[in-house]
Amino acid sequence: MDDERSTAANAQLALLLEVSGTPKPGNVDREREYDDLRFEHFMAGAVGARDGLELATEGTPVGRAFERAVAGMSQQRGGNTQFGALLLVTPLVAAATQGHLSRQGARNVVANTTVDDAVNFxxxxxxxxxxxxxxxxxxxxxxxxxxxDAEPALRDRDMTLEDVMEASATEDGIAAEWTDGFGRTFEAAHGLTQSNGPVTNRASALFLALLASEVDTFVVTQHDAETALEVRDRAQAVLDGDEDPYELAAEFIERDINPGTTADIVAGALFIALERGLSV
Amino acid sequence: MDDERSTAANAQLALLLEVSGTPKPGNVDREREYDDLRFEHFMAGAVGARDGLELATEGTPVGRAFERAVAGMSQQRGGNTQFGALLLVTPLVAAATQGHLSRQGARNVVANTTVDDAVNFxxxxxxxxxxxxxxxxxxxxxxxxxxxDAEPALRDRDMTLEDVMEASATEDGIAAEWTDGFGRTFEAAHGLTQSNGPVTNRASALFLALLASEVDTFVVTQHDAETALEVRDRAQAVLDGDEDPYELAAEFIERDINPGTTADIVAGALFIALERGLSV
Structure with a gap:
């Protein structure tokens, strides 16, 4: 048995490091949580996801591996902790397992998805x-x-998981990554490997930089486009030194603003960086 | 594939929940860390330990499973994060796997250890x-x-892992648990299942209660008996409302006082409680 962390272990660690970064305005982190969505739920979610992530490293199709990871992740009382992160990370795990953890390798994984993958999604x-x-x-x-229950409709229309993602790429930041070779995620991973210091600090700095660079689609869904634009601009204000990140974190938690898509991309970037040798 | 958490997953989750409890005077937790021993090292330690814990659920002898768990745990830069916790948890995982997660079941695991287990330890x-x-x-x-390098001496003296633990039971709190059917650990687990609220809060409350009840042997090793007695008495002062736990945590971190044995027992108790249905 090799002592080095396996690919599935790196994926699990990415989930844990993502939620351990602080401050991460609006999201659960080491120092902030909601009464009904707590840090411990993210710990249990990452633990439960492990078996599904292992399946992705054993050649199980991504749709099935993702479904199994979500089934395990959901064995805690907080509800949805890492659905989006797993949706982003699972195809990257498959690409890494195939020896091609690159944009092209990830594109191949997406292109090879089937209707069964869509059904499992x-x-x-x-x-x-x-x-x-x-x-x-x-x-x-x-x-x-x-x-x-959507299975008959998916089979009738012969929709692969790639087709499903293409249909929602304009409204969903994770689907957009699926259809674009995970461009933001790979770029973010490069940033992580080029920076220094504790990994959780790098993760929270990356979170803020990503939040300032694009609208978080989960905030659009959860609230509206105006709120999402405000979130983006105020993250930029933190980067400019005009806002305090801790105060912003407290305010977003109070207003129930959770930039979840941005957190998911951080998790994906952490996975890539760990696979490329980022030391913890 | 069953969606419920496996025994190995519960053991891993116990490690993660233990370090997530706060405040836990002197130890790394969600809100406190040392420059060279950080929260992220405990995340990586728990991730790395998983494969060894799985071995313990597959019938691999406890010494070997423990050694593999430690090998995986050590794949991070913080050094020793969960050695003691794994030493306490691994025989309990074996007992659970045999269907007897009880003091007698744990005693049987200990009694059945061999010289090979000692060598692997x-x-x-x-x-x-x-x-x-x-x-x-x-x-x-x-x-x-x-x-x-101790292997020849162990084989010459025909020492099992039980014998090794008996030899250090008076100075080491984990070894004492091994030779006493894990009495404090099972009692602490009972307390966890009887309490309410977020699990990490229950874990930190348990930590303080245990710290006040007995001298932490790791503090004796790391400092001296006098310091360990002070730690015990000041934990009692927190319970009595005469000291602030957050100030005590800051002071112990400053003085590099880490009651690690007490934390290990909390991890063991969390594992037992999770196996018995404690919900997260």
Missing amino acids: YRAFDHVDVAVDDPPTGMEPLDVRQGS | YRAFDHVDVAVDDPPTGMEPLDVRQGS
Whole structure:
């Protein structure tokens, strides 16, 4: 048995390091939590996800591995802790397992997804409530909240998981990564490997930089576009030294503003960086 | 695949919840860390230990499973994060796997240890520096810091891992648990299952209660008996409302006082409680 961390272990560690970064305005971190969504739920979520992540390293198709990771992640009382992070990390784990943890390698994983992967992706929504927008008119049969009930519609339309992601890439930051070779995630990983200091500090600094660079689509879903623009601009104000990150974190928690998509990209970037030798 | 957390997953989660409890005067927790021993090192330690813990659930002898867990745990830059916790948890994982997570079940695991288990226990010291006392005169060949070099002496004297633990039970709180059917650990687990609220809060409250009840043997090793007595009495003062736990935590961190044995017992108690259905 090799003592080095396996690919699945690096993916699990990425989830744990992501939530350990602080301050991360609006999200649960080591020093901030909600009464019903606590730091301990993220610990249990990362523990439960491990077996599904292992499957992704053993050649199980990404849809199934993701569904299993979500099933394990959801075995805690906080609800959705790492759904988006697992959606981002699972194809990267598959790419790493295939020996091609690169944008092209990730594109190949996405291109090779099947209708079964799409069915399993929908099935994952059976395990946990995820905040999503209502679908456009006529698309109700493909509302992800249908969960496994969407299977006939997916098979009728012959939709692969790549097709599903393309359909929501404009509204969802994770789907956008899926359809763009995970460009923001790889770029963020490069930033992590180039920086210094405690990894959790690098993760929280990356979170702020990403938050200031693009609108967080989860905030759009959870609140509205105006709130998401405000979040982006105030993250920039922190970077400019015009706002205190701790005060902003307290305010966002108070207003229930959770830039979850940005956190998911940090988790994906941490995974890539760990695979590339980032030391903890 | 069952969605419920496996026994190995519960053991890993116990390690993560233990370090997430705060305040825990003197030890690393979510809000306190040392420059060279940080929260992230405990995350990586718990991730790395998982494969060894899995081995313990697959019938691998406890000495070997422990050595593998320590090898994985040590794949981070902080040094010894969870050596003692793994030493306490591994036989409990074995007992749980055998369907007898009870004091008698744990006693049976201990009684069935072999010389090979002792050799693997010593081998674990090859992976990480652990603070220990000098051995008594004449016992130098069995100094744990000999690591795998102690194998001939162990085999000459036909010492099982139970024998090794009995030899240090008076000075080491973990060894004392091994030779006493893990009495404090099981009692602490009972307390956890009877209390309410966030699990990490219950863990930190348990830590303080245990710290006030007995001298922490790691503090004796690291400092001296007088310091350990002071630690015990000041934990009692916190329970009595005469000291502020946060100020005490800051002072102990400043003085480099780490009641590690007490933290290890909390980890063991969390594992037992999780196996018995404690919800996170």
